[in-house]
Amino acid sequence: MDVKEALKIFALNHGDDALVLSHRITEWCGHGPELEEDIALSNVGLDLLGQAQSLLNYAGELGGEGKNADDLAYRRREREFTSLLLVEQPNGNYANTIARQFFYDTFHYYFLQGLKNSQDEFLKGFAEKSIKEVAYHLRHSSKWVIIFGDGTDESHQKIQEAVEQIWKYTGEMFEVSEAYSTLQKANILPNLDEVKSNYQTKISEVLAEAKLKIPEGTFMSTGGRNGIHTENLGYMLTEMQYLVRTYPDANWD
Amino acid sequence: MDENILLENFQKKVDAEIKVEPKDWMPEKYRKTLIRQISQHAHSEVVGMLPEANWLTRAPSLRRKMILLAKIQDEAGHGLYLYSSAETLGADRQDLIEELLSGKAKYSSIFNYPTLTWADIGAVGWLVDGAAIMNQVMLTRASYGPYARAMVRICKEESFHQRQGFEIVANLANGTPEQKEMAQDALNRWWWPSLMMFGPTDDNSPNSALSMKWKIKRKSNDELRQDFIDRTVQQAEAIGLTVPDKDLKWNEEKGHYDFGTINWDEFFEVIKGNGPCNQERLSARQEAYNKGSWVREAAKAYAAKKQVSKAA
Numbered sequence A: 001m002d003v004k005e006a007l008k009i010f011a012l013n014h015g016d017d018a019l020v021l022s023h024r025i026t027e028w029c030g031h032g033p034e035l036e037e038d039i040a041l042s043n044v045g046l047d048l049l050g051q052a053q054s055l056l057n058y059a060g061e062l063g064g065e066g067k068n069a070d071d072l073a074y075r076r077r078e079r080e081f082t083s084l085l086l087v088e089q090p091n092g093n094y095a096n097t098i099a100r101q102f103f104y105d106t107f108h109y110y111f112l113q114g115l116k117n118s119q120d121e122f123l124k125g126f127a128e129k130s131i132k133e134v135a136y137h138l139r140h141s142s143k144w145v146i147i148f149g150d151g152t153d154e155s156h157q158k159i160q161e162a163v164e165q166i167w168k169y170t171g172e173m174f175e176v177s178e179a180y181s182t183l184q185k186a187n188i189l190p191n192l193d194e195v196k197s198n199y200q201t202k203i204s205e206v207l208a209e210a211k212l213k214i215p216e217g218t219f220m221s222t223g224g225r226n227g228i229h230t231e232n233l234g235y236m237l238t239e240m241q242y243l244v245r246t247y248p249d250a251n252w253d
Numbered sequence B: 001m002d003e004n005i006l007l008e009n010f011q012k013k014v015d016a017e018i019k020v021e022p023k024d025w026m027p028e029k030y031r032k033t034l035i036r037q038i039s040q041h042a043h044s045e046v047v048g049m050l051p052e053a054n055w056l057t058r059a060p061s062l063r064r065k066m067i068l069l070a071k072i073q074d075e076a077g078h079g080l081y082l083y084s085s086a087e088t089l090g091a092d093r094q095d096l097i098e099e100l101l102s103g104k105a106k107y108s109s110i111f112n113y114p115t116l117t118w119a120d121i122g123a124v125g126w127l128v129d130g131a132a133i134m135n136q137v138m139l140t141r142a143s144y145g146p147y148a149r150a151m152v153r154i155c156k157e158e159s160f161h162q163r164q165g166f167e168i169v170a171n172l173a174n175g176t177p178e179q180k181e182m183a184q185d186a187l188n189r190w191w192w193p194s195l196m197m198f199g200p201t202d203d204n205s206p207n208s209a210l211s212m213k214w215k216i217k218r219k220s221n222d223e224l225r226q227d228f229i230d231r232t233v234q235q236a237e238a239i240g241l242t243v244p245d246k247d248l249k250w251n252e253e254k255g256h257y258d259f260g261t262i263n264w265d266e267f268f269e270v271i272k273g274n275g276p277c278n279q280e281r282l283s284a285r286q287e288a289y290n291k292g293s294w295v296r297e298a299a300k301a302y303a304a305k306k307q308v309s310k311a312a
Ligand SMILES: [Fe+2]
Pocket: B045, B074, B075, B078, B154, B158
């Protein structure tokens, strides 16, 4: 695989992650557990939307068909989306949302830390800008994992269950595809083993402070990067793409 | 000191444009009026998030989605500042929220109308935030310091809200025939309810006189409404939309638009709870509150544990 093709795939992969997760976050808007938290979570959503836009525009550029981020977000079909299964999982209760966010944020943070050394100028700049945002995301979600774990019996139970439930979707973040290894060899993407070891250290620390058990399950679901999703994604896209598909010739600016 | 003398001094101070601050003496009625008004305003910001969030997951471009999310987030922030300024008057945020949830407290009735199409998101920003600005710019000069200062912060953001809404409508009005129809339809549905946002006519607004005397308000409902109409009609014309009022006509002599009769029966019905979405809005807030209760309790319990371990 040539580097340009691999870069396009990578930008789509991570652009889709940010797009899908930000969409889930917007579903909370106006319905959060308190106003302060509505604001905090919206911040995360806004950052991710901005990141999705940058990465998808980059993927569009590399694709050479004159597509921009909106074309990619609003005019692809569900089998063409390459986001992780993790990020499309429904919001559930606030512990489910926080658990999903925490695993993703932890991965995202250490991944971007590695990406700051990328040989690709765009990705290097992207990582430098985004890591400041994601550092906040990670502080926010770890804070809540700890509060829930060490809060009341009810919150402890809810977050423990949420961690168990989402666990099988966390393995996919560390899969090395052909595109990935092409880019890693070109020093464009970080070594995922290193990212994973930082990730595991952080997860263990936070879960220990939260008095939570690390799940023992070793089975991990996969498929997202190849467009094989859970049933959840189709509904999300139906909603997200409704206007653009209903009025295919219209411009929404 | 004699209550009458206090009252006289209070009025002198208000007349001299000296701001009233939380620790200053103030008439009980002034305090009550402000708590009611500020908390209703806070509730409106929070309930107002719902009709807009209704389209967040269907926003048709990433840029529009970001702008809308940022806008709704601002409204949550406005709710927070306003609850805090009500607290400077001795109210308690928790009590105020409970009054909203029990249906006892009011919020702006405009938010009991549904957002049926994407164009409604434009209309809400353009007309609803536009009407709110008229009122809020006036309130930046309110006699109560914390309220006036909260309004200064809020107004800066409101003009961005109005602009993004107008941009959406203008874009649709210049778009395909279907988009233009969508824009006109939204204007048709939101125009009259927006005019009602300024409240009953002056001859039917018994509390206004006192609010004016105490410089909580500085313009009457009818004056604000007229300012809004004069400004908005021109904007509608500029983008080729028709304001749905056959009696609307420029009055050269007055230098204002004449306009048709507002359906006040509708207004009072919506206030009574019979608007299209009163129940939905209230139950959405109740549901969010109830579902969030274990989260807030966890935060409290955790903070208490940390407090203990710090003290130990
Ligand atoms: Fe506001």
